[in-house]
Amino acid sequence: MSAGHVARFKKLIHRTLMTKQSPDNNGIMQDALLPRDTRRSLPIALLRAREAVMGHFRPMLALHDVTEQQWRVIRILAEAGTLDASEMSERAFILAPSLTRIIRSLEERGFITKSKDAEDGRRILLQITAAGLKIINEVSPDSRMIYTALEQRFGRERIDTLLDMLDELATLNK
Amino acid sequence: MSAGHVARFKKLIHRTLMTKQSPDNNGIMQDALLPRDTRRSLPIALLRAREAVMGHFRPMLALHDVTEQQWRVIRILAEAGTLDASEMSERAFILAPSLTRIIRSLEERGFITKSKDAEDGRRILLQITAAGLKIINEVSPDSRMIYTALEQRFGRERIDTLLDMLDELATLNK
């Protein structure tokens, strides 16, 4: 047995001995002041779930060279017709400063057009273009396929239940 | 009636006439290719719910001058004891590049310390400092209070049900 093998073996032994059998918080925190268990935290659970779901969609969107938010915007625009920026912000849950940048890039790529509202000079009206409709027609089938697979694995009724609970949570303070 | 009043009245009339009674997609999209209804989209619903929940916590965290992610990191560090960056990344659901930056700022602010793992030179070990524990003790009570209020309004069992469903969704493909 060579010196190299001995070194490796020692390392293995060390790691085995050092493996923690239980969470070690160094006895530092007093129980009364401990924050809630991270694993049962609603914000983190929502984040995890969202990341898991988007993990299915993001690679597909990347193949079509659109970001998640760009996709949301053009999709809502196709669904609703002409909208101003504020309405889009509400529907897509994108804050105004982000939306300003997304609109700029979508306009540069020719997917939407901007125009000033004749009746209210503060408002910017958004419209989808032919190129925008084209990319929607390209992405939608892939999107539907992924969503359908998700429905089948998780169960359509369970997804509906989940959607209802999430909606209640989102509208609790309104 | 002055000219100004007439102008205002005309504008009101115009707006009333232009008010859409139903979604107007300009008859552009063929139904078969329409994307799913945005309002029943799981990714958006998860985003809305998360924003609604964080809307309760964020102002409080801002008062303590910590971001949501900084809070997650120091809280998990207090809960678990020494962790390396990879473990932290998994537990806090923060991608490695973001974590690098967050660790840097938390170290600059004196809440954590970094050290190289003696047994594996690639790994960076994180430890919470006295200042880190101090801020946890300052923030935790506020955090608990907000969470408790949320539990009372939404119902503890319903939150548990929701957490279970979110966990299933997050672990579907594992």
Add this chain to the structure above:
DNA sequence: TCAGTATATTTAACATGTTAAATATTTTGT
């Protein structure tokens, strides 16, 4: 032992999130 492969972290580049402030326009009350 050593080259090749795998892993942990960081850096880079760009997109978005977040808050506050600036700007342009409209609305309100008098």
Add this chain to the structure above:
DNA sequence: ACAAAATATTTAACATGTTAAATATACTGA
């Protein structure tokens, strides 16, 4: 009609998300 308040959008500044590539270290098999 006009000053003051309200609203819509943009800009600014900083933090984080996201992917790919770079760097450093460890592991693997011949």
